[in-house]
Amino acid sequence: MHKKLFIPGPVDVREDVLLKMATPQIGHRTKDASALQRGISEKIRKLMYTENEILLSTSSGSGLMEGAVRSCTRKRAAVFSVGAFGDRWYKMAIANNVPADIFKSELGQPTTPEMVEEALATGKYDLITITHNETSTGIMNPVDEIAEVVKKYPEVVFCLDTVSSLGGTKIEVDKLGVDICITSTQKCLGLPAGMAICSFSEKARKAAEQVEHRGLYFDLLELYKYIQDKDYQYPSTPSLAHMFALDYQLENIVAEGFENRFARHLEMAKLTREWANKHFEMLAEEKYASNTLTTIRNTREISVSDLNKELGKRGYMISNGYGKLKDVTFRIAHMADTQIDELKTLLSVIEEILGL
Template sequence: MHKRLFIPGPVDVREDVLQKMATPQIGHRTKDASALQRSISDKMRKLMYTENEILLSTSSGSGLMEGAVRSCTRKRAAVFSVGAFGDRWYEMAVSNNVPADIFKSELGQPTTPEMVEEVLSTGKYDLITVTHNETSTGIMNPVDEIAEVVKKYPEVIFCLDTVSSLGGTKIPVDDLGVDICIASTQKCLGLPAGLSVCSISQKALDAAKEVPHRGMYFDLLALYQYIQKKDYQYPSTPSLAHMFALDYQLDNILEEGLDNRFKRHQDMAKVTREWAEKHFAMLADEKYASNTLTTIKNTKEISVSDLNKALGERGYMISNGYGKLKDVTFRIAHMADTQMEDLKKLLATIEDILGL
């Protein structure tokens, strides 16, 4: 039995989108491939609200995260972490011999503009990384407030991880002044895992020119230069199957209407939060709660694994807490093409299993 996924990725993928991945292959050095990759970039700019160039990478979002911190840190990176995935960005920097410091919030607490101001005012850093939406804690950082601080430091490259939020909540890249905005396909975009995307500003490209050792596969400057020279061709073999599906899915997203899509995610988040507060408790403060998944405190000390086993027998799957939060919390994702009626059926099923 297929389990309906309410986990923080991968998400359920619509059958028509899956079928697009079976599109017959074309030569990846052909004009048709260029047209496909250019089409994706043009549509992605609309979703990101940006005029910047879009880069595609046959990798998870982690690949572009590593590429960003390695390609564009000239002096020292400041990594802000609100959970496991912020920590990972710091580990990427250290593993690539990029000078970096990590600034962690307590679990369930956001990165605040005051924290960013305190760090950037030292003048030690020329790149910062921020996790927009942290799936381990269900935190959605106040990126608009953080952006106003970063704008005071024009030499700083602003990198934003929107892997679990792009396509589920509005992220106006240019208005925020984000230099590198990173996402991947298996969450709010509603595709299988295996492809990631980012926007990149001219400021970030200029910074990369000052970095001598940017690696190879994830050298963002080299990727940019190659697609300019080769008309949206990429130096390495791309996953055309993902690209056929993404081009089609972006049409679906734009047809739904961006405001409508974002409101659907907000409405599902509201219902899930209210349910969590009624039966358990929220980990994140309401002000910083994610629109794409909810992390719920296990106040009743239920066995999350037993609950998931029972849900599996009824065709559903949710997620246990991540890392230190395992069993202390559980997570319900409400993203991509999930509809309100799907979510309500899941919540009713949990109530039935637990006798709530």
């Protein structure tokens, strides 16, 4: 029996979207492939509210995260972490011999504008990484406030991880001054895992030109130059199956309406937060709570594993905590094409199992 997924990703994918992945293959060096890739980029620009170039990568979002910190750090990177995925960005920098410092918040606490100001005021850093939405802690950072600080430092390349938020909440890339906005397919976009996407600004391009050793596969400057020179062709073989589905799904997102989609995600988030506060306790403060996933303190000390076994018998799956939070939290995702009535049913089933 298929389990309806309420986990941080991969998400449930609609059957019509899955079927698009079975579209017959075309030559990846053809004009049809160029048109497909160009069309996707044009749609993503609208969803990101940006005029910047869009780069596609046959990888997870981590690939472009690594590419960003390696390709565009000239002096030193300031990596801000509110959980496991911020920590991972720091590990990527160190593994690639990129000078970097990590600025960690307490689990369940956000990155604050004051933290960013204090770091950038030193003049040591020319690249900053921020996790917009952290699925391990359920934190959505105050990116609007952080962006106002970063704008004071025009030499700093601003990288933003929106892997678990783009398509589920409004992120105005150009208004925020984000140079590299990274996402991937298996979260709010409602597709299978396997493709990553990022915006790439002129500032980021100029920074990358000053970096000698940018790697190869995830060299963002190489990707940028190739699609300019070759009319939206890519240097390595792309996953056309993902692209067929992504192009189709972006049409669905346009049809739903961006604002309607964001409002649906927020409605689901509010419902889950209310439920969590009634029966358990939220990890994140309300004003920093994610719109796409809720991390809940396990104040009743239930066995999340046993709960998931019972949910599985009924066709559902949620997620336990991540890393250090494994036994003390559990997580309910509400993203992509999940509907409010489906979420209400899940919460009712959990209440029934736990006798709440």
